[in-house]
Amino acid sequence: MRTPPPAAPSWPYCAHSAAPSTDTVGCRGIHVPGYTSCLAHLTDADRTAYLTGLAPGADIDHRGTPFTQRLLNDFLNALRDSATGKPSFGTAWFDEAQFSGDARFDEAQFSGDAGFLGAQFSGPASFREAQFSGVARFDDAQFSGETLFGKAQFSGPARFGRAQFSDLAQFGWAQFSRNAWFNNVQFSGQARFQGAKFSGVAWFNEVRFSNHASFQSAQFSRGQQFSSAHFSGRARFDGAQFSGTARFEGTQFSGDARFDGAQFSGTARFDGAQFSRTATFTAVRFAGAPVLGPLACKEGVDLSGAQFGLPVTLEIAAREVVCERIRWESTATMRLRYAAVDLSHAVLAAPVAVTAHATPFSDNLGAEVNEDLLTGPARVKVNSVQGVDAAHLVLTDTDLNDCLFSGAFHLDQIRLEGRTFFAPTPTGWHRRGIRLTRWTRRRTLAEEHHWRAQTAGQPTPPPGRTPSPRHWRPGPHHPNPGPTPDPEDVAALYRQLRKAFEDGKNEPGAADFYYGECEMRRHDTTGTPKGERRLLWAYWLLSGYGLRASRSFSWLLAAMSLTVLLLMSVGLPTHDPDPATTGTLHRSRISLHTSTPEPALRGGWHQRMTWARTEKATRIAINSVVFRSSGQNLTTAGTYIEMASRLLEPTLLALGALAVRGRIKR
Secondary structure, three states: OOOOOOOOHHHOOOOEEEEEEOOOOOOOEEOOOOOOHHHHHHHHHHHHHHHHOOOOOOOEEEOOOEEOHHHHHHHHHHEEOOOOOEEEEEEEEEEOOOOOEEEOOOEEEOOOOOOOOEEEEEEEEEEOEEEOOOOOEEOOOEEOOEOOOOOEEEEOOEOOOOOOOOOOOOOOOOOOOEEEEEEOOOEOEEOOOOEEEEEEEEEEOOEEEOEEOOOOOOOOOOOOOOOOEEOOOEEEOOEEOOOOEEOOOOOOOOOOEEOOOOOOOOOOOOOOOOOOOOOOOOOOOOOOOEEEEEEEEEEEEEEEEEEEEEEEEEEEEEEEEEOOOOOOOEEEEEEOOEEEOOOOOOOOOOOOEEEEEEEEEEEEOOOOOOOOOEEEEEEEEEOOOOOHHHHHEEOOOOEEEOEEEEOEEEEHOEEEEEEOOOOOOOOEEEOOOEEEEOOOOOEHHHHHHHHHHOOOOOOOOOOOOOOOOOOOOOOOOOOOOOOOOOHHHHHHHHHHHHHHHHHOOHHHHHHHHHHHHHHHHHOOOOOOHHHHHHHHHHHHHHHHHOOOOHHHHHHHHHHHHHHHHHHHHHHHHHHHHOOEEEEEEEOEEEEEEEEEEOOOOOOHHHHHHHHHHHHHHHHHHHHHHHHOOOOOOOOHHHHHHHHHHHHHHHHHHHHHHHHHHHHHHH
């Protein structure tokens, strides 16, 4: 398809080199006043005369004019103020001008409006320390080489809409006193705005940064908008100050995004923002952000050391959310998806809720936030609450399989709501010498896993490999026993979490933590006396610390069976003894005496092991369970057997009933 020829400009143009068959327009440069050619195509004498007549501060109009480096230097020298040595312009129009070679407007002063709309800079362009007092228009300009606006001052509005920067664009420490428009700009090289000051609104909507972009220590006094912008490289906003509303709705960060030490005095809007790598907000201060997000991050969001001064809601879908030493001065709600959260040493001055959000987030317009960067289940894990005052912490529907609780304060006041998951014990059968054992199914803390893995001498799994469910999971310091919590420490954690469940009227939920507490006390060789450990061992063996009804009832059945067997063997007499009465006659008085002989056990085993004796022994054993005497004649051995059964068997029955009650109590 044939490209149509460019339209003729609206001003009187030079038309040099125009050809009817190929280029009907030719040179687009505007006529120099008093001539019929542009500045580039004047004769040497006419050009010299024109330049000689220019004075600093003059209004000039050289739209569409092609400037070589030499011509531009001669032109700037003609406008150079002898007192300051700087080029000085009044109103300057360079729309669609073409600059080949170096275009250096360093320290130039534009006291009126400056227009560079559609200008083309084939080589480096430099406006360092230039001063624009009026409107500075660079819309649709094309900068092919390095572009330098370092320390430039824009007293009026600055417009760079749809401009293209093919190489480095340097705006470091530039000052924009009014609004600055960079909408739809294409930065193919690095874009540097470090230290820039935007006193008006800064517009960067739909800007494309194909390389690294730096806004370090930049100041945005009245707000800025990066809505739908795209950062292909690294984006740096370290130390930036956002005094007004900071808008990053729909912004895409393909590289790392860093906001370390930034200050958001107003609202920070990241609705629908997409981070393909990490987003770092360390030591950031959010003074007026009621909502942060919803945003999606493929890797991790780092909020370490951040400060939130007002109530805030954070909506984040990310693989990892790091909140180490974060400080919440007011209430906060963290709604998360996919995330593993680290709350180590966070400071909570008011209630803070961490909640797993079941459905995808929606932005302020009701549109669903794109989560294509993330795959797998949206379960939220909490990895650590170490050093946290948990009195203000609420965890809802979270996975605590790997959560470290050691070092937390007021852990007994933490609130665990919804479906909370803890690490299970290893599965399957395990050999201990010649014995086969199987761990009781219960919820455990990560600290117990770490201690048992360390004491068992388990090898450290290779990096990136999921631990086997048949083994205890090693801790981060495995196999070093120093930083690994010992049983006394783990018992204290279980005790506090048990109280938290009990205070929440969740007695069944507290049962596993009581079991874990007793387990750790039983293995604690330093803080628990030996006698107490032996008592705990018996308590565990007979009833699983009063929490395993099947164990208690199994022992009860075994004890009753043994009682029946012993009574049949040595406790029940073969025949019931018959009382014998004897009397004496003394004068007219008769004295009678009745005696019952001791029950006797006669005969062999075939006489003792009968169904009738089995029924009688069973009745005696059952009576013993309910604290009743059987009323049967027993041998001396049988009497002691009954006494022992009346002591032991009701205890086992009570332990079984206690275990059942512990699982169903509300």
